[in-house]
Amino acid sequence: MEVERSASADVATVNTLQSICYSRGSLRLLDQRKLPLETLYLDIRTAADGWSAIREMVVRGAPAIAIAAALSLAVEAFNLEFSGTAAGSASFLIEKLDYLVSSRPTAVNLSDAATKLKSLVKNVAETASDPKAVFQAYVDAAEAMLVDDVTENKKIGFHGATFIRENIKNPEKISILTHCNTGSLATAGYGTALGVIRSLNAGGVLKRAYCTETRPFNQASSWVLRNLLAPRYNLQGSRLTAFELVHDKIPATLIADSAAAALMQAGRVNAVIVGADRIAANGDTANKIGTYSLAVSASHHEVPFYVAAPFTSIDQSILSGDQIVIEERSAKELLYSHGGLGQQVAASGIAVWNPAFDVTPANLITAIITEKGVITKASANSFAIKEFLEGVPGSNTN
Numbered sequence: 520m521e522v523e524r525s526a527s528a529d530v531a532t533v534n535t536l537q538s539i540c541y542s543r544g545s546l547r548l549l550d551q552r553k554l555p556l557e558t559l560y561l562d563i564r565t566a567a568d569g570w571s572a573i574r575e576m577v578v579r580g581a582p583a584i585a586i587a588a589a590l591s592l593a594v595e596a597f598n599l600e601f602s603g604t605a606a607g608s609a610s611f612l613i614e615k616l617d618y619l620v621s622s623r624p625t626a627v628n629l630s631d632a633a634t635k636l637k638s639l640v641k642n643v644a645e646t647a648s649d650p651k652a653v654f655q656a657y658v659d660a661a662e663a664m665l666v667d668d669v670t671e672n673k674k675i676g677f678h679g680a681t682f683i684r685e686n687i688k689n690p691e692k693i694s695i696l697t698h699c700n701t702g703s704l705a706t707a708g709y710g711t712a713l714g715v716i717r718s719l720n721a722g723g724v725l726k727r728a729y730c731t732e733t734r735p736f737n738q739a740s741s742w743v744l745r746n747l748l749a750p751r752y753n754l755q756g757s758r759l760t761a762f763e764l765v766h767d768k769i770p771a772t773l774i775a776d777s778a779a780a781a782l783m784q785a786g787r788v789n790a791v792i793v794g795a796d797r798i799a800a801n802g803d804t805a806n807k808i809g810t811y812s813l814a815v816s817a818s819h820h821e822v823p824f825y826v827a828a829p830f831t832s833i834d835q836s837i838l839s840g841d842q843i844v845i846e847e848r849s850a851k852e853l854l855y856s857h858g859g860l861g862q863q864v865a866a867s868g869i870a871v872w873n874p875a876f877d878v879t880p881a882n883l884i885t886a887i888i889t890e891k892g893v894i895t896k897a898s899a900n901s902f903a904i905k906e907f908l909e910g911v912p913g914s915n916t917n
């Protein structure tokens with residue numbers, strides 16, 4: 520993974536909202552750990568580079584992780600002098616895809632993409648005699664993910680804004696709270712939950728967006744120790760979402776995570792919207808740690824709580840959220856400022872539990888907003904996602 524430093528920290532003059540810069544044979548990822556103070560792109564040449572960039576959170580957000588992983592292998596495959604058979608090229612790609620999936624466990628988009636890409640290369644290898652045909656099919660499919668994601672996000676934005684306007688009190692003056700970062704930086708562009716906020720704003724009905732700081736992630740890794748002399752805090756809400764909201768001139772206010780319940784109690788928001796890393800078949804949703812607290816508070820204050828995500832975030836192979844593997848991150852993210860390099864900020868000897876995600880049960884979710892439309896409750900405690908899909912023309916329900 521090579522560092523490529525963009526000239527300026529002057530965020531207004533560069534397209535800082537593009538986290539994935541790809542052209543055939545070349546991939547650069549915006550180092551999101553450095554935003555908003557510095558714009559730095561890392562050159563990704565191999566699947567191994569992609570794996571490290573995901574693990575170290577250079578790139579993060581469920582859809583962006585999947586696309587970055589697929590494209591890192593596309594770049595490696597495109598630049599490779601491969602002398603084997605078509606079957607050998609398929610095995611090569613499948614092995615690398617399995618490796619990429621091991622980078623972070625909770626978001627399903629990456630494993631979903633890998634499963635689809637593996638099936639594609641297996642099928643192509645069965646009929647192709649030339650390994651190049653297998654690589655070509657892989658590269659085409661990985662590139663399509665980049666394009667499709669933006670299209671799908673815009674549909675999520677449209678469906679979400681329409682649904683919220685039709686179902687909310689005070690639809691001409693919507694104040695909405697969001698958590699983590701679900702915008703352009705977490706996707707190929709536009710965003711999911713933040714895409715809905717963008718769409719509400721474009722429709723002239725958004726009074727104010729509130730974003731949480733989104734504790735606790737700071738930088739803590741050997742790669743950082745080696746490469747970043749001046750690491751910065753990495754709070755997906757205060758640095759990334761706030762950055763996108765300011766960039767788009769959307770009226771917005773930052774709050775500490777712990778201020779969310781008081782914000783609702785004061786009647787300052789009439790909706791909450793978050794993204795998702797994995798949604799089970801019944802609608803239980805894993806998302807950034809703190810999402811569950813927001814949902815509990817929203818329920819208490821009778822504020823609607825929406826999840827916005829593409830269908831690639833839905834894992835129909837699991838019946839409920841109990842089956843979702845939650846990533847636990849380094850204790851250093853809590854014990855030290857600047858992810859282990861800065862000052863100690865907690866008592867020596869204290870044990871740490873640092874899950875990166877939590878699961879919000881379906882009963883606390885008002886609706887799930889997708890690119891295919893809005894899924895509402897089948898009963899008080901669950902969503903019927905399969906049945907919803909069966910009603911969507913042309914949808915594969917598997």
Ligand SMILES: CSC[C@@H](O)[C@@H](O)C(=O)COP(=O)(O)O
Pocket residue numbers: 579580581582626698699700701702705706710711712755793794795796806807808875
């Ligand atoms: C459109 S991104 C949806 C989720 O991936 C997002 O809300 C989130 O939890 C991201 O967590 P992160 O740890 O920053 O990858």
